[in-house]
Amino acid sequence: MTKYKKTIIGSSLLLLLLLMSNFYPAYGPKDYNHQVLVKNEQGVITGRAPFPPSEKHLLGTNRNGEDIHWLLLFGAKFTLISTFGVAILRVLIGGLLGIFLSIWAPFLKSYVKDFFLPFRYIPLILIGIILMIPIVGDFNDVSISSIITYQIIILVFIGVPSVIIFASDVTDELLKTSFVQSSILMGAGKFHLIKRHLLPHLRSYSVLFTVQQLISTLHITMQLGLFGMFLGGRNRAGIFGIDDPDNPPPHPATITNEWAGLIGQNFNEFLLAPWTIFSPVIGFFIVIAIVNMIKKELEENMSGLQVVKKREKKKKISKDESRSFVKRGLFEFVQKL
Numbered sequence: 001m002t003k004y005k006k007t008i009i010g011s012s013l014l015l016l017l018l019l020m021s022n023f024y025p026a027y028g029p030k031d032y033n034h035q036v037l038v039k040n041e042q043g044v045i046t047g048r049a050p051f052p053p054s055e056k057h058l059l060g061t062n063r064n065g066e067d068i069h070w071l072l073l074f075g076a077k078f079t080l081i082s083t084f085g086v087a088i089l090r091v092l093i094g095g096l097l098g099i100f101l102s103i104w105a106p107f108l109k110s111y112v113k114d115f116f117l118p119f120r121y122i123p124l125i126l127i128g129i130i131l132m133i134p135i136v137g138d139f140n141d142v143s144i145s146s147i148i149t150y151q152i153i154i155l156v157f158i159g160v161p162s163v164i165i166f167a168s169d170v171t172d173e174l175l176k177t178s179f180v181q182s183s184i185l186m187g188a189g190k191f192h193l194i195k196r197h198l199l200p201h202l203r204s205y206s207v208l209f210t211v212q213q214l215i216s217t218l219h220i221t222m223q224l225g226l227f228g229m230f231l232g233g234r235n236r237a238g239i240f241g242i243d244d245p246d247n248p249p250p251h252p253a254t255i256t257n258e259w260a261g262l263i264g265q266n267f268n269e270f271l272l273a274p275w276t277i278f279s280p281v282i283g284f285f286i287v288i289a290i291v292n293m294i295k296k297e298l299e300e301n302m303s304g305l306q307v308v309k310k311r312e313k314k315k316k317i318s319k320d321e322s323r324s325f326v327k328r329g330l331f332e333f334v335q336k337l
Contacts, residue, residue: 010291014291018076020076032071033061035051035065036048037065050272052275059072059279072259075254085152086217094162098163109168125220128155133229140233158220208295225263228264231260231261262280
C-alpha cells in the first residue's frame, strides 16, 4: 500500500469533498448566507453585493449576495459525480469496443481510425458546444435530470474515440505476447483469452486511463462553462443587478451551482469582483492537481520506475559491500604472508 500513498491521500480528499457536498443540506444554509445590502445602525445602506472576502464571507459573495464557499460546497457533487461518471463510461464503452475491434473485427480497425481521425484535429470543445446548444443554449422547460443525462451522453461520445483506439492498440500488443500465442495454439477460445489473459492486464490500464479521462473531462466542462453550457441548464432567475428582471432575457446563471457554471456566470464580473471567478477556478485547479498526482503515481508504478530505483540502490549497496569485502580479504591475505 505504500506504493500508492499519494493515490490514497488524493482519493480520500476527493471523497471527503464529495461527502461534504452530499450532506450540505444537513449543515449548510439554504440561502447560501444570502446578503445583498449592508445597513448601518441608522438604516442607511452602506454597501451592496458582491462583497469581497472577509471574516463573514470567507471567499466573498456573488452579485446575488450568496457566499461563494457555500456555493462551491453545494455544487461540488454535481462537478465530481458527473466527471467521474463520464470518465468511467468512456473507459467501459471505449474499452469494450476496442477489445471487440481487435479480436472480432481487426479488418475494421483501419476504417475506424480513419473515421475518428477528425476528432484529433477538431477541438472537442467545439463539438460539445454544437451538440449542446439545442438543449442548453437557452432557457427551456426540460427537466434538470434530462438535461444532465443528455450532457453526459455528449461528453461520453466526444471522448470515446480516443479510448477505443487506445484499448485496441493495447489489446493488439497483448495478443502478440508469447503466453497469449501459446494459448491460441492450444485452442483457447476468444472469451477464454479475454478472461484469463487480457482482462488481468487491461485492469491496470483501465484504472490509469480512467484517471486520465477525469482530467480531460474536467478541462472540457470548465471550457463549456465559459461558453454558457452549464451542467443541468440555466436558471431563469439569472444574476441580480446585471440585467433588469423586468426586461428578459436575464443574465444566464447555472441552476446546479456546479463549478464550471459558477465560472461562466460570473465571467463578466472579472474586473468588479474577481473573487467570484478565482474561487471556483482555484477549486478546479486543486481537483485537477490531485487527480494529476494520482495519475503520475499510477504511471510510475505501472512503468516500474520505483522497482528499478530500488534494484539500482540494492545493486549499489551490494557492490560497495563486495568491494569492502575484497579489500578486507586482500589485507588479511597480505598479513598472513
